[in-house]
Amino acid sequence: MNKRKATTLKEIAKKLDISISTASRALNNHPDISDATKEKVQQLAEKLHYSPNLFAQGFRTQRSHILGVIVPNIAHYFTSTILKGILEEAETKGYKVIVSESNNNENKQSEMLRTMSQFGVDGILLALSRKTTSVDSILNTLDTVPLVLFDKVSHKIPCTQVVVDEEIAAFNAVEHLINTGKKRIAIIKETENSFNSEKRFAGYLRALKEHHIEVDKKIILSTEDVSLYKGRMMTNILLSLKERPDAIFAITDTAAIGAIKALHKYNIKIPEEIAVVGFSNSIHATIIQPSLTTVDQPGEKIGKTAVTYLIKEIESNKNEITTKTVTVKTHLIVRDSSFKV
C-alpha cells in the first residue's frame, strides 16, 4: 500500500512555471508575494488537493505540532475526561496528540519521556505515576522540551502545574458535613503523601480546626491505594471502633463507594447514622444507592487548561522555565449520601 502519490510543491511550481520558493511562500501567505501569484498558486493547490507533507515540514522547521501525553491509566474515568479536554483543545490549536500509559510504573514513565522527547514532540503533558520517587529523568526532559504537569503533580519539578483546588475542595466537603450536624468525621486517605492526598488532608484538618472539632487519630485512616476494596476495609475498621464516626470523608469516590457497600452490609443508615462524602464525581456517583455526595473535578477543563499553558510555553520561544501552579475550581455536589443543609 504505497499509493500516497501526494501532490508536492515542486509539481505545483512546475505547472505554474514559478519557483518552488515562490509556491511555498504563496501558500503560506507571505507578504512579499503578489496577490495574483498567491491566487494562482492557491487555486491550483486546491484543485490538486495539495497538502504539505507535514513530515517534511516538521523536519525542516523542527516543529512537529505533536503533543505527548503520559498518564498512569487511560481507563480511569477521570483521566479519560481530562484527555477529552486535551484532545479538544489541542485540535483547535492545530496540534496532534500522542498518548502513552505509564501504568503507574516509574521506569516506564522515564522511558516514555525519553522516547517522546527524542521523537520530537513539541511539548509534553504529564500526570505523574504513583510513587514517582526519582525526579531526575523528568528534570532531564525538562531541559529539552516544554513540559506541563497535571492532576498528579509534584512541587519538586519546576514547571507549570495544573491542579484542582484540592485543599479548598476538601475543606468545603468536610465543612458541609459539619454544617449538617456531623461532629465525628473520619477520613480515608493515602499512606504515602501524594500531592493530592496531602492537600485534601490539609483541607480536612483546617475544616475541623475552624469549627473547633478535635482531631482524633483513631478515625484518620490511611491506605496505600484508595480503592473500593480498601474503602470497605477501612470502613469495617471504623465500625469496630467504640466510638463510631458519624460521617466518612473518603479522598476518592471509589473508596467512598466501598464505604457505602460496607455500611450496607451492616444495615447502617446513610446519611442518618453515617454520612459519606467522596471526591471526584466519578460516573459511579449516581449509580450507587444512595447517590454520592462528592467533589466535582472538571476533567475537561483541566485538560484544556494544561494544553493552553503548554502551547503558550512552546510558542513563546523563551528558554526559561516557568514554575507556576494553575488551580482549577471544583464544587461540591450534594446528593443523598449526606444531608442537604
Place this chain on the structure above:
Amino acid sequence: MNKRKATTLKEIAKKLDISISTASRALNNHPDISDATKEKVQQLAEKLHYSPNLFAQGFRTQRSHILGVIVPNIAHYFTSTILKGILEEAETKGYKVIVSESNNNENKQSEMLRTMSQFGVDGILLALSRKTTSVDSILNTLDTVPLVLFDKVSHKIPCTQVVVDEEIAAFNAVEHLINTGKKRIAIIKETENSFNSEKRFAGYLRALKEHHIEVDKKIILSTEDVSLYKGRMMTNILLSLKERPDAIFAITDTAAIGAIKALHKYNIKIPEEIAVVGFSNSIHATIIQPSLTTVDQPGEKIGKTAVTYLIKEIESNKNEITTKTVTVKTHLIVRDSSFKV
C-alpha cells in the same frame, strides 16, 4: 526552549573519522559493516546518548511509525479499555499512537481521516461514529493508507474489521435467561440498525426461536440512544403492559442499569419478578444493586487484535485491500440480576 542539541550521526562519524553512511549502517546493524566498526560506533552512540532524529528518519523512509486512532468518545469506558490495548500493543511493536475523538460527528470523522492520512500516519484504527451514512470519505482514505475498523464497524467498507461475537453473545445471554425459567423476555435495542444492535437482536431472535418461544413485538423496544435514561423509560413502558415481561435484555449496560433503577422505583424484585441482563461488563456492573449479569467484552484484546492486523497490513507492502472480519470471543458473567442456573 530550543536546547534540543541532540547528537547527530554526523558528529559520531566525525569523532570516529568514518563516513556518515558507515555510521548509519553500523547503528542499523547492516551486515556489510565489520564487527569492529559496529562496536566502535555503537559504543560512542551510547556514550553520547545518540538517538536518531525520528522525524528525519520518518521523512526519509516515508514511514512515520505512527498509528492514528479515531473513536467516537474517549471517555466511554469500553472505548478507553480498547485504547489501553491499542497503546500497549502499539508500544511493543514500536509504534506511537495519535488519538482523536469524532464526538459521533460524521463530518468531523471525515476531516480527521483526511488530516491523519495527510499527516502521514502509517495506518488508521477507526471505530465508526454513530449514524455514519456516507462511507465515501472512508473509502477515499482507504486508498491511501491501511485502515482497520473495530467495535463500530460496517460491512460497506472493505477492510479488516475487529468485532466481538455479538450474535453469539446475545444468544447466550438470552438463552441463559430462558434456562433460568424466563419465558417472556423483552429486549431494549437501537432504532437505527447499527452493526452491533442488529447482531445482538439477531442473537435474541435465534435464542427465542431455538427454544420455541414466540416473538412478541410489544416487548421489543427500540430507542435512538441506548442510554441509562432511555433504559428507564423503556422499562416504564414495559411495566405498563398488560402482560409484563419476566426478563429484560438490554443491548447495553447503561440501559440495563436504567432498567434496574426503574424496577427499583416500582419495588419489583430482581431477578424474581423481572431479571435483567446487560451487555458490555462496564464498571458499573458491580456497583449497581443487584450486581448486573452481563456480557463481558474484552476491550484490551479487541484493541490489541486491531493493532496486530493493522501492522500486519502496513508491513506487508501489498497494495491489496483485505476484507476480513476478525471475531473476538466474549463470555457471559452471571451476577445477581438474574438467577444462577
Place this chain on the structure above:
DNA sequence: CTGAAAGCGCTTACAG
C-alpha cells in the same frame, strides 16, 4: 516581487 541555493538528518543505491 521572485529565484537559486543551502540545508534540516537521515538512508540507500552505486561504486570501488
Place this chain on the structure above:
DNA sequence: CTGAAAGCGCTTACAG
C-alpha cells in the same frame, strides 16, 4: 568492508 553522493519535501536567509 567503506565512502561519496543523491535525495526525501520543505523553508528561508540571501541576492537581485
